Amino acid sequence: MEKGWESMNTAQRRTEILKLLQQEEKPVAARAMASQFGVSRQVIVQDMAVIRASTPGILSTTRGYVLQQDKYIACTREFKVRHGQEQAAEELNLIVDCGGRVKNISISHRVYGRVTAEMDIRSRQDVNEFVQAINNSHSSVLSSATSGYHYHLIEASSQERLDLIGEQLKKAGFLAPLQPWEKEKHHNI
Numbered sequence: 001m002e003k004g005w006e007s008m009n010t011a012q013r014r015t016e017i018l019k020l021l022q023q024e025e026k027p028v029a030a031r032a033m034a035s036q037f038g039v040s041r042q043v044i045v046q047d048m049a050v051i052r053a054s055t056p057g058i059l060s061t062t063r064g065y066v067l068q069q070d071k072y073i074a075c076t077r078e079f080k081v082r083h084g085q086e087q088a089a090e091e092l093n094l095i096v097d098c099g100g101r102v103k104n105i106s107i108s109h110r111v112y113g114r115v116t117a118e119m120d121i122r123s124r125q126d127v128n129e130f131v132q133a134i135n136n137s138h139s140s141v142l143s144s145a146t147s148g149y150h151y152h153l154i155e156a157s158s159q160e161r162l163d164l165i166g167e168q169l170k171k172a173g174f175l176a177p178l179q180p181w182e183k184e185k186h187h188n189i
Contacts (some may be wrong), residue, residue: 005102013037014047018055027064029119059103061120062133076103076155077162079169082148082176086140088134095154098165103153107146108182110144119141119152149176 008016017033027072030044037044048065052058057068095102102121108114121127134141143150156162169175 014051021067027061027066029064035123059118059120061118075159078151078153080151080176081174083174089127092121094168096123098168099156099161100165101155103155105142106151107142143182
């Protein structure tokens with residue numbers, strides 16, 4: 001434990017957590033912050049809930065919390081896709097190879113409604129880590145609840161890159177047709 005953290009109050013700790021996230025480009029795990037500040041992981045999770053409520057751009061990923069660095073104005077588009085779990089790596093690699101960042105995954109479940117999970121996948125290494133995490137956890141991908149149908153919110157540096165991603169998803173057979181009721185809500189190719 002670093003000297004001085006034990007006398008820090010909640011507001012000071014939250015200020016220091018935000019400073020830490022602003023300095024780091026990679027995700028910071030709650031466990032690492034808990035160790036650094038001499039508190040439990042649950043205290044950090046509670047702190048992050050409060051911080052995220054007042055600070056836009058903080059993502060919770062499988063590797064920790066990260067503050068989005070707006071170095072460029074990115075374009076985003078949501079794509080509806082369908083495939084089995086065994087094709088997840090192929091689909092995600094296709095997106096990152098075309099210059100996209102997979103911000104999240106969503107499903108539209110008939111009972112639960114819209115369910116979204118943050119992903120923050122930017123590279124083939126991120127894809128490998130995601131696939132390993134799924135395999136090691138003996139879990140299935142979120143889209144298994146909707147027969148493989150899901151949505152990805154993709155970020156890229158331009159609309160042209162997003163167009164390219166859409167074309168490649170279609171060429172690979174991953175792009176799924178929108179239902180009439182979805183066309184009003186989503187912008188897709």
